[in-house]
Amino acid sequence: MAKPIVAIVGRPNVGKSTLFNKIIGHRISIVEDQPGVTRDRIYAEVEWLDHYFTLIDTGGIDADTEEIIPAQMREQAQLAIETADVTVFMVDGRAGLTTSDREVAEMLRKSHKPVLLAMNKVDTSNRLDSFYEFYELGIGDPIEISSAQGLGIGDLLDEIVKHFPENKGVIYDDDVIKVAIIGKPNVGKSSIVNSILGENRVIVSDIAGTTRDAIDTPFNDGEDQYVLIDTAGLRRKSKIKENIEKYSVIRSIAAVERADVCLLVIDATEGVTEQDTKVAGFSHENGKGTIIVVNKWDLIEKDNNTMNKFIKEIRTELAYLSYAPILFISALTRQRMPKVLETVKFISNQRAMRVPTGGLNEVIGEATLLNQPPSDKGKRLKIFYGTQGSIKPPTFVLFINDKKLMHFSYERYIENRIRENFGFEGTPIRFIYREKSGRD
Ligand SMILES: Nc1nc2c(ncn2[C@@H]2O[C@H](COP(=O)(O)OP(=O)(O)OP(=O)(O)O)[C@@H](O)[C@H]2O)c(=O)[nH]1
Numbered sequence: 001m002a003k004p005i006v007a008i009v010g011r012p013n014v015g016k017s018t019l020f021n022k023i024i025g026h027r028i029s030i031v032e033d034q035p036g037v038t039r040d041r042i043y044a045e046v047e048w049l050d051h052y053f054t055l056i057d058t059g060g061i062d063a064d065t066e067e068i069i070p071a072q073m074r075e076q077a078q079l080a081i082e083t084a085d086v087t088v089f090m091v092d093g094r095a096g097l098t099t100s101d102r103e104v105a106e107m108l109r110k111s112h113k114p115v116l117l118a119m120n121k122v123d124t125s126n127r128l129d130s131f132y133e134f135y136e137l138g139i140g141d142p143i144e145i146s147s148a149q150g151l152g153i154g155d156l157l158d159e160i161v162k163h164f165p166e167n168k169g170v171i172y173d174d175d176v177i178k179v180a181i182i183g184k185p186n187v188g189k190s191s192i193v194n195s196i197l198g199e200n201r202v203i204v205s206d207i208a209g210t211t212r213d214a215i216d217t218p219f220n221d222g223e224d225q226y227v228l229i230d231t232a233g234l235r236r237k238s239k240i241k242e243n244i245e246k247y248s249v250i251r252s253i254a255a256v257e258r259a260d261v262c263l264l265v266i267d268a269t270e271g272v273t274e275q276d277t278k279v280a281g282f283s284h285e286n287g288k289g290t291i292i293v294v295n296k297w298d299l300i301e302k303d304n305n306t307m308n309k310f311i312k313e314i315r316t317e318l319a320y321l322s323y324a325p326i327l328f329i330s331a332l333t334r335q336r337m338p339k340v341l342e343t344v345k346f347i348s349n350q351r352a353m354r355v356p357t358g359g360l361n362e363v364i365g366e367a368t369l370l371n372q373p374p375s376d377k378g379k380r381l382k383i384f385y386g387t388q389g390s391i392k393p394p395t396f397v398l399f400i401n402d403k404k405l406m407h408f409s410y411e412r413y414i415e416n417r418i419r420e421n422f423g424f425e426g427t428p429i430r431f432i433y434r435e436k437s438g439r440d
């Protein structure tokens with residue numbers, strides 16, 4: 001099941017980023033820190049009392065002009081309503097209630113989705129005079145916190161996890177292949193969806209952010225059941241380009257969360273952008289399959305080396321996705337479009353593949369003979385044996401003598417040997433280490 005999404009919204013300067021950073025203190029990283037994986041403070045994976053969730057910071061309203069703040073706050077709140085399972089609405093206890101607080105609270109209240117009211121900057125145990133004012137917002141008791149001092153955060157997290165939905169969103173059968181189409185505004189996501197479906201069910205337009213919201217399109221190719229999760233642009237246009245881009249990252253995150261395989265769509269005329277690396281990093285960290293789809297290939301003037309140059313650039317910019325296949329397509333001319341679904345099916349199977357323990361241990365044994373495990377202060381890493389613990393993504397449990405001796409580069413070596421022997425194309429592979437003494 002997909003992890004719940006929690007969003008923090010509120011006026012500029014109420015302390016959203018400070019809270020976000022405090023909560024990240026409790027953050028767990030599912031994958032070991034890997035070089036090259038872009039970390040962005042837009043989202044964080046959080047664990048609180050055995051609950052796992054994705055925290056997004058919609059923050060960073062540009063407070064330059066007083067006039068645009070209300071409009072931006074509405075946009076931010078709308079995004080939270082559409083994307084988050086629980087919204088934390090933050091107000092500034094010292095500043096007291098403001099008009100824009102009222103307006104946003106009303107939007108959140110009308111959405112009938114779980115909203116918590118966090119009253120920040122309560123730095124001492126004394127109740128601030130403004131406390132009772134905030135009841136006027138009609139979204140329940142203010143939860144008093146001090147993000148800066150780290151007070152009340154545990155209580156807030158307790159409340160957050162209490163409001164998680166029992167069943168998140170539509171639950172599809174496990175054998176339905178869920179495909180998220182992610183990428184910047186205007187790269188051709190809707191066109192690809194259209195092309196895959198072979199019918200005009202989605203409106204394609206030239207203007208960024210004009211198509212409809214993320215929506216599921218189930219279909220069947222005669223053999224398998226699929227659901228396309230499209231993340232086309234915001235329903236209402238944002239006036240601010242940065243917001244369009246940022247919101248599309250947040251939407252992509254919500255879509256990736258639910259997917260098995262992600263089509264990371266890159267615009268051939270622009271190459272890999274920062275936004276692409278952010279969502280790709282999320283897909284990788286969350287153990288999803290990824291296919292890199294370079295669209296609008298028809299617009300590129302080509303010589304013999306063009307494709308290779310592109311591949312090189314992608315492999316450099318998205319180094320941690322070395323396992324992801326790259327397709328060069330045109331949704332417009334349908335060039336290589338049939339390859340897309342074919343590859344989705346293939347990657348989905350690779351992500352669900354299980355290898356026999358005997359074969360796995362042969363590969364590990366051979367690998368350690370060919371390239372000795374690292375040692376430290378005279379103690380050498382020993383891998384006693386391994387087994388595939390789970391699938392989606394493939395996860396291997398390795399029994400070793402000392403976790404401290406397992407280095408990233410040796411793990412990468414073992415991973416590569418496993419890939420050479422078994423494939424696992426398009427999917428990340430994870431390792432879990434268990435220590436045991438050699439005599440067990
Ligand atoms: N006294 C006090 N100050 C705080 C607290 N939390 C944040 N601040 C201060 O409030 C200011 C704004 O904090 P931010 O976390 O940047 O606020 P924000 O809501 O993320 O602001 P934007 O990014 O502009 O949306 C900073 O100067 C913080 O140090 C708190 O609990 N108590």
Ligand SMILES: Nc1nc2c(ncn2[C@@H]2O[C@H](COP(=O)(O)OP(=O)(O)OP(=O)(O)O)[C@@H](O)[C@H]2O)c(=O)[nH]1
Pocket residue numbers: 184185186187188189190191192203204205206207208209210211212231232233295296297298299329330331332333
């Ligand atoms: N030349 C060319 N144009 C394309 C191709 N794919 C899409 N386009 C055009 O690019 C524009 C944007 O396509 P969309 O499919 O709406 O892009 P999107 O990613 O869904 O955009 P948002 O809804 O803004 O997120 C449209 O004008 C398409 O006709 C392609 O392969 N080649």
